[in-house]
Amino acid sequence: MSRTRLPLIAAAFVVASALVVAAAPSNPGTPLLEKWKGAYGGVPPFDKIKVADFKPALEAAMAENLKEIEAIAKSPAKPDFENTVAAFERSGKTLERVSRIYNVYSSTMSSDDFQKVETEMEPKLAAFRDQIVQNKDLFSRIAAVYDARESSNLTPEQKRLVWLDYTNFVRAGARLEGDARQRLTEINQKLASLFTKFSQNLLADEKDYVLYLDKESDLAGLPPGVREGAAAAAETRGKKGQWAILNTRSSMEPFLTYSDRRDLREKVWRTYYARGNNGDAKDNNATISEILKLRAERATLLGYPTHAHWRLEDSMAKTPERAMELMEAVWKPAVARVHEEVADMQAVADAEADKGGPKITIEPWDYRYYAEKVRKAKYDLDQNAVMPYLQLEKMREAIFWNAGRLFGLQFKPAKDVPVVHPDVRVWEVTDAAGKHVGLWYFDPYARPGKQSGAWMNAYRRQSKFDGAVTTIVSNNANFVKGKPGEPVLISWDDASTMFHEFGHALHGLLSSVSYPSLAGTNVARDYVEFPSQLLEHWVSVPDVLNRFALHYKTGQPIPKELVEKIDRASKFNQGFITVEYLAGALVDMKLHLAATADKAIDPQVFERDTLTALGMPKEIVMRHRTTQFSHIFSGDAYSAGYYSYLWSDTLSADAWEAFVEAGGPYDKTVAKRLVDNVLSTGNTIDPADDYRAFRGRDPGIAALMRKRGFPVPAAQAAAAP
Numbered sequence: 001m002s003r004t005r006l007p008l009i010a011a012a013f014v015v016a017s018a019l020v021v022a023a024a025p026s027n028p029g030t031p032l033l034e035k036w037k038g039a040y041g042g043v044p045p046f047d048k049i050k051v052a053d054f055k056p057a058l059e060a061a062m063a064e065n066l067k068e069i070e071a072i073a074k075s076p077a078k079p080d081f082e083n084t085v086a087a088f089e090r091s092g093k094t095l096e097r098v099s100r101i102y103n104v105y106s107s108t109m110s111s112d113d114f115q116k117v118e119t120e121m122e123p124k125l126a127a128f129r130d131q132i133v134q135n136k137d138l139f140s141r142i143a144a145v146y147d148a149r150e151s152s153n154l155t156p157e158q159k160r161l162v163w164l165d166y167t168n169f170v171r172a173g174a175r176l177e178g179d180a181r182q183r184l185t186e187i188n189q190k191l192a193s194l195f196t197k198f199s200q201n202l203l204a205d206e207k208d209y210v211l212y213l214d215k216e217s218d219l220a221g222l223p224p225g226v227r228e229g230a231a232a233a234a235e236t237r238g239k240k241g242q243w244a245i246l247n248t249r250s251s252m253e254p255f256l257t258y259s260d261r262r263d264l265r266e267k268v269w270r271t272y273y274a275r276g277n278n279g280d281a282k283d284n285n286a287t288i289s290e291i292l293k294l295r296a297e298r299a300t301l302l303g304y305p306t307h308a309h310w311r312l313e314d315s316m317a318k319t320p321e322r323a324m325e326l327m328e329a330v331w332k333p334a335v336a337r338v339h340e341e342v343a344d345m346q347a348v349a350d351a352e353a354d355k356g357g358p359k360i361t362i363e364p365w366d367y368r369y370y371a372e373k374v375r376k377a378k379y380d381l382d383q384n385a386v387m388p389y390l391q392l393e394k395m396r397e398a399i400f401w402n403a404g405r406l407f408g409l410q411f412k413p414a415k416d417v418p419v420v421h422p423d424v425r426v427w428e429v430t431d432a433a434g435k436h437v438g439l440w441y442f443d444p445y446a447r448p449g450k451q452s453g454a455w456m457n458a459y460r461r462q463s464k465f466d467g468a469v470t471t472i473v474s475n476n477a478n479f480v481k482g483k484p485g486e487p488v489l490i491s492w493d494d495a496s497t498m499f500h501e502f503g504h505a506l507h508g509l510l511s512s513v514s515y516p517s518l519a520g521t522n523v524a525r526d527y528v529e530f531p532s533q534l535l536e537h538w539v540s541v542p543d544v545l546n547r548f549a550l551h552y553k554t555g556q557p558i559p560k561e562l563v564e565k566i567d568r569a570s571k572f573n574q575g576f577i578t579v580e581y582l583a584g585a586l587v588d589m590k591l592h593l594a595a596t597a598d599k600a601i602d603p604q605v606f607e608r609d610t611l612t613a614l615g616m617p618k619e620i621v622m623r624h625r626t627t628q629f630s631h632i633f634s635g636d637a638y639s640a641g642y643y644s645y646l647w648s649d650t651l652s653a654d655a656w657e658a659f660v661e662a663g664g665p666y667d668k669t670v671a672k673r674l675v676d677n678v679l680s681t682g683n684t685i686d687p688a689d690d691y692r693a694f695r696g697r698d699p700g701i702a703a704l705m706r707k708r709g710f711p712v713p714a715a716q717a718a719a720a721p
């Protein structure tokens with residue numbers, strides 16, 4: 001995950017208004033408003049932050065930004081790149097600084113006091129962004145620069161920035177007049193409350209439906225960790241002595257994987273996949289119909305055939321048709337693999353029946369259970385055998401070493417840099433010649449008030465147009481802190497995630513652009529995960545493992561046979577994983593292509609008919625069924641965009657093979673091409689052109705098929721996604 005990707009059009013302006021103008025702090029008691037001081041071009045003053053300062057600082061910074069915008073919009077000078085687009089790029093520097101620290105608090109230091117500030121400030125920040133998008137004078141100046149872009153001697157990067165600003169305004173409705181403009185505002189507000197309703201309904205179904213088990217025999221097959229978790233969950237719900245299976249993914253998945261009780265597996269499965277679809281007060285079907293209608297109406301207002309066309313316009317795929325092409329190319333081989341997986345599982349079930357067990361046919365609630373049995377028999381990979389070789393600090397050294405070998409970067413602890421929490425450490429990053437590149441903050445441990453998962457965040461974006469500004473990025477995770485002096489051991493997945501997040505960090509650090517809105521990870525949604533997914537490949541490179549995957553007691557490197565087992569196991573169950581995901585991605589896109597403003601879609605009928613037409617294997621359901629599909633109905637960000645994960649993975653698999661073809665993971669020429677055309681260019685170039693310059697051709701799906709262990713049809717071997 002990359003935190004720097006701002007999903008909503010309006011929100012992009014916070015980034016667009018990035019770096020700029022020395023503003024006299026209007027409230028001298030608030031260090032948040034001051035320019036960052038100290039070494040490395042200034043660093044965030046995390047040692048001086050008081051939660052009470054956020055509100056006045058944000059308000060003062062917004063007021064200052066509006067004044068700057070007014071000055072640009074009302075300028076008597078004829079609009080040109082410098083006095084309009086560059087000036088817009090320069091505006092909002094104070095707000096950018098305050099917002100970055102505010103976001104760090106929101107994601108890692110969220111106290112009750114802070115949440116109160118957030119509840120008060122979020123609507124104000126949203127209204128502020130609307131105010132900028134709806135500034136007609138500003139838009140007409142940007143439009144004038146845009147119209148004259150071909151005859152104004154602009155650099156390619158300047159042209160791209162003009163295009164981006166203009167497009168963002170238009171996509172947010174800047175060209176609308178009168179009633180249409182009014183209607184757009186109404187639709188956006190109505191959608192915002194429907195998104196909240198959808199999320200709250202779903203949350204209620206996850207909270208309210210709990211399966212309590214009260215007999216040991218109900219727990220048959222569950223490993224000790226799962227039992228303990230279920231016992232603790234029951235106790236916090238006032239049912240000490242029982243076991244609670246919650247209606248959440250993290251409770252459902254282990255239960256369906258391990259429980260020997262087929263009747264209970266079915267019960268848990270049915271409850272989980274009925275979320276939002278229980279025909280009660282929390283049912284999401286009507287809300288979804290309404291969201292789809294409003295989105296279609298908005299797309300029409302903005303001049304697009306469908307919501308999907310509007311969403312994909314600024315993506316790498318560009319059109320829903322291109323995204324559908326990729327999904328359909330992967331769909332058939334994935335379904336074929338599911339049939340093989342089901343046959344393997346049915347064989348296990350039949351063998352059990354021969355030994356006196358019940359005769360069954362694999363149903364959706366049996367999939368995870370029998371897949372686990374097949375996995376054990378075929379791959380016999382024990383996570384507990386892997387973890388002693390994966391020490392958190394050694395893996396951090398590994399990502400540094402890898403970045404050194406690939407890109408010539410050096411890392412040394414940074415001095416006198418304040419941090420938001422004592423767990424955070426900071427490194428200075430330099431190039432091979434010792435020149436300062438940026439700072440990397442590492443916040444590895446879980447704590448109250450920190451959101452779960454792992455992510456990258458940018459505190460300062462690279463730019464060159466007003467003198468060199470270097471990048472500040474952070475990687476964040478939720479490892480459980482060990483006892484002093486004891487190493488923290490992590491899983492193989494966690495080690496991959498560290499490489500992934502560091503891929504986002506490198507995308508920020510290696511950025512070399514003029515304008516901050518185009519810097520680093522501020523790229524299309526279906527492109528931003530490409531560098532991070534690509535970096536994951538280096539976790540299993542022998543040069544890395546032999547140096548850094550060392551047993552915490554013996555210091556011996558991880559055995560080759562164990563790594564081979566991990567690699568083989570990575571192809572296991574890919575039919576299920578791909579089909580479960582892809583069914584959702586296809587339904588998402590088809591829903592947003594089919595929806596119109598005047599005819600309500602029945603989500604149940606649509607889901608059923610679409611999956612039947614696709615030939616969905618009956619043993620699998622969508623990973624997120626329509627009534628529980630938060631990605632697409634709790635906000636706009638991933639609507640008609642769930643395909644992005646597959647799109648990025650197609651690029652990363654194909655890009656990795658560029659290294660393999662050239663002779664290895666550290667091929668200098670390919671690494672340089674990656675920096676020159678992908679990691680340094682940010683959003684200055686269309687991603688499709690960027691990729692073509694790196695790879696020498698368009699991406700094909702053959703590498704993805706190999707990565708997932710699917711056969712590569714000859715016709716598709718060289719086809720673009």
Ligand SMILES: [Zn+2]
Pocket residue numbers: 001002500504529532
């Ligand atoms: Zn990511």
